[in-house]
Amino acid sequence: AQSVTQLGSHVSVSEGALVLLRCNYSSSVPPYLFWYVQYPNQGLQLLLKYTSAATLVKGINGFEAEFKKSETSFHLTKPSAHMSDAAEYFCAVSDQAGTALIFGKGTTLSVSS
């Protein structure tokens, strides 16, 4: 069965610093992986998705993620954090049947000035 582990429930960075949010997955088949962002009092919004076309995936708002099969990882990065990036981030994998997204527990990103 597919599963997702997000390392670190809370990450704090300074404005302008590198953002690194970690995600490891478990899947018996080639995975379809996603990062979603949730701003306060909002629904989830897709940041980016990996569907096997390219291992480095670029998303919205300057975020990108690299799929590493050997490490079963799909970490999310952004070179320079903005205050507006403060939110909760979820890594997710599609289940084998494609009927559900299996989410990690989420990582809250705080950005200080």
Add this chain to the structure above:
Amino acid sequence: EAQVTQNPRYLITVTGKKLTVTCSQNMNHEYMSWYRQDPGLGLRQIYYSMNVEVTDKGDVPEGYKVSRKEKRNFPLILESPSPNQTSLYFCASSSGRQMNTEAFFGQGTRLTVV
């Protein structure tokens, strides 16, 4: 504007009083689902629907019912709510299976059962 609309956004109710949370999408999506979000647990799927009149259980279906009589609507029904159903609920829709399609989420319904 493409969107998923949930109502109400906030609801406080008492144990045992039946309630319905509505969900509507305007993107002609076939696939819709309900998730609940709890602190430290992420989101977990309650029910999903692949098309009109086709629904199935997700990971945590106990205590919930759904129906899909129209393509655009997918209400979540709690026949006899209990305090352990206090949670943040999200409706989502997509054009197809969750392989490479984007899921669009509503803004959430925060439910408190006392």
